[in-house]
Amino acid sequence: MDKNTQEFYDRLQAELDLSNTWPALYLFKFIVPSINDNVLRVEEAFDCLGAVIKTTKSKTGKFTSISVDVQMKNSQEIIDKYIEVSTIKGIISL
Template identity: 45%
Template sequence: MSETNNPEEFYAKLKAQLHETSLWPTEYLYKFIIPTEKEKIEKIEGIFNNMGAVITTKQSKNGKYTSVSVNVRMKNPDTVIVKYKEIASNVEGVISL
């Protein structure tokens, strides 16, 4: 996912797309790329703690970056967006896909 110049406009479009394409509650797959640092991976894991999330990580070939996939059941598009914003504000250097 790439943010436009106006994050609120981006999230509004995402919310509309999520409403149109899924029946809620549903399983949602988050994908992030972060610099390979244990603290950052732990922050993401902590944000999804106690939600029953299945989290997988994979380092890039050179080990500089790590992809983090989070598969979790979400109530509605609003809860999906709340998590994206929480990650963006708490994990420096994160790229959301």
């Protein structure tokens, strides 16, 4: 992981810890190209966590937005999920 990426995650973790009492409900939002198994890969990343996942295709069908509402134990667990899904080609985390 490059230095800028690490600094981003460090700042995010500090903000999460300031604004939450753990465990906490967290809303992840992603946009992925609607190709291959991108949506499935995001869904599988949250498998067995009791997540509520909603997907919406764009008007053209080229992209899918994914909202994941899930109870997270701590800020590090959130960071770990962002890192896990960052390997999906073309994913945008909002």
